[in-house]
Amino acid sequence: MFGWLVRRDLILAWRRRADVLATFFFFVLVVSLFPLSIGPERELLRNIAPGVVWVAALLASMLSLGRFFGNDYQDGSLEQIMLTPQPHYLVVLAKILSHWVISEVPLIIVAPVLGVQFGLSQNTLGVIALSLLLGTPILSLIGAIGAALTLGLRAANVLVALLVLPLYIPVLIFGAGAVSASVAGLDTQPYFLLLGAMLVLSLVFAPWATSAALRISVE
Amino acid sequence: MLEVISLGCIRGDRRLFKDLNFSADRGELIEVRGANGSGKTSLLRILCGLAQPAEGEVRWDDQNIRSLGEEYFGSLAYIAHQNGVKDELTAIENLRIAGGVAGNSLGEREAQEILARLGLQKESYLPSRFLSAGQRRRVALARLLATKAKLWILDEVLTSLDTSAIDLSCQFIGEHLSAGGMAIIATHHDLKICAAAMQRVEITT
Numbered sequence: 106m107f108g109w110l111v112r113r114d115l116i117l118a119w120r121r122r123a124d125v126l127a128t129f130f131f132f133v134l135v136v137s138l139f140p141l142s143i144g145p146e147r148e149l150l151r152n153i154a155p156g157v158v159w160v161a162a163l164l165a166s167m168l169s170l171g172r173f174f175g176n177d178y179q180d181g182s183l184e185q186i187m188l189t190p191q192p193h194y195l196v197v198l199a200k201i202l203s204h205w206v207i208s209e210v211p212l213i214i215v216a217p218v219l220g221v222q223f224g225l226s227q228n229t230l231g232v233i234a235l236s237l238l239l240g241t242p243i244l245s246l247i248g249a250i251g252a253a254l255t256l257g258l259r260a261a262n263v264l265v266a267l268l269v270l271p272l273y274i275p276v277l278i279f280g281a282g283a284v285s286a287s288v289a290g291l292d293t294q295p296y297f298l299l300l301g302a303m304l305v306l307s308l309v310f311a312p313w314a315t316s317a318a319l320r321i322s323v324e
Numbered sequence: 325m326l327e328v329i330s331l332g333c334i335r336g337d338r339r340l341f342k343d344l345n346f347s348a349d350r351g352e353l354i355e356v357r358g359a360n361g362s363g364k365t366s367l368l369r370i371l372c373g374l375a376q377p378a379e380g381e382v383r384w385d386d387q388n389i390r391s392l393g394e395e396y397f398g399s400l401a402y403i404a405h406q407n408g409v410k411d412e413l414t415a416i417e418n419l420r421i422a423g424g425v426a427g428n429s430l431g432e433r434e435a436q437e438i439l440a441r442l443g444l445q446k447e448s449y450l451p452s453r454f455l456s457a458g459q460r461r462r463v464a465l466a467r468l469l470a471t472k473a474k475l476w477i478l479d480e481v482l483t484s485l486d487t488s489a490i491d492l493s494c495q496f497i498g499e500h501l502s503a504g505g506m507a508i509i510a511t512h513h514d515l516k517i518c519a520a521a522m523q524r525v526e527i528t529t
Contacts, residue, residue, distance in 0.1 A: 106424070106425055106427050108424075109421060109424030109429075110425050112421070112424075113410075113413075113424075113425065116412075116417070116421075117410060117412055117413070120412035120413070121412060179406075180406055180407070180410065180411070181404050181405070181406025181407060182408040182409075182410060184372075184374060184402070184404060184406075185408040185422065185425075185426075186425060187374065188372060188373075188374070188397045188400060188402055188426075189394070189425055189426050189427065190394045190395065190426070190427055191394055191427070192394055193394075323374055324369075324374065324376065
């Protein structure tokens with residue numbers, strides 16, 4: 106069941122790839138605008154790079170939250186999914202996993218390439234990718250709660266940003282912190298450990314909270 | 325066996341119905357009737373466990389469906405106003421994926437046979453957005469033929485179907501009943517279903 110659900114979402118995303126590409130290019134453009142507007146000051150660029158990449162990743166994943174459950178809700182397939190003989194926890198986890206693969210993995214892959222524009226060292230580029238690899242699943246997990254809570258509401262897009270962005274702050278701090286530490290030549294391990302801990306915590310609670318929110322929204 | 329015990333439903337601050345009692349046994353058809361806005365859909369959603377009743381309870385094999393949870397969903401097939409048919413997927417993908425997600429995988433051949441029975445053999449590889457409203461409904465109905473669920477809950481399934489499709493659906497609902505299944509159908513049509521036992525539930529406020 107889990108596999109079918111993930112497969113379904115991947116096929117759907119492939120058939121509507123314009124949506125996925127839009128968030129991807131949004132991320133690429135936002136990150137690229139900074140070096141273009143600030144100019145070739147190496148030191149400055151290097152210092153702002155962690156914040157820029159992470160804020161752009163946050164906003165890009167924000168953009169994709171509307172279609173987390175939205176399309177399924179509108180055509181009635183969400184009800185069908187919720188009536189599968191499986192714990193809702195697993196159902197929601199499958200949705201979150203496919204959202205992560207569709208919307209976040211492309212960002213992780215392209216982020217080190219974009220980092221080159223900021224004159225970052227090879228080591229730091231690796232840290233960017235790794236921090237996103239640990240951090241973006243948390244964004245998907247927390248985002249799912251917001252998407253489920255605002256399902257079917259009129260100002261859902263604005264509301265979901267207000268709900269979810271404050272919860273993203275710890276991820277932003279430690280994700281960007283890891284990259285900053287790497288730029289400054291400091292130890293990055295504590296940041297990764299903290300991100301890992303947050304990931305485990307949200308993996309336990311977020312699908313559960315999301316399925317409770319979905320039940321309320323569908324009713 | 326499905327039992328509905330003094331069920332009441334409130335939407336917003338309007339009471340739709342209260343003290344509704346009926347039960348369905350194997351092979352039994354229940355027809356839910358009521359004017360527009362009387363709460364037929366709300367009743368069916370409560371029976372599915374998608375909505376919570378304001379009062380009363382729904383029991384399946386002597387257990388409250390809330391405590392049964394996903395175990396109950398395994399014996400249930402629900403078709404709502406919205407078909408749950410994905411525009412981007414072909415008819416056959418819609419059917420196979422819906423089957424897979426619900427836990428009974430279908431082979432390509434099997435799925436094709438089911439769609440052929442519903443008169444969609446030519447359309448089975450067409451993306452569903454090119455299908456008409458009636459054809460989408462047929463794709464949704466195909467799910468019923470694929471599932472092994474005992475209890476079918478159907479909400480106005482006959483809307484936008486042509487007469488031959490209506491006859492066909494009545495026929496396979498009849499087959500399902502004679503195989504020991506149950507069906508609860510909200511409808512305005514007069515159903516031509518041969519059922520061993522039939523009950524009419526009228527919703528009045």
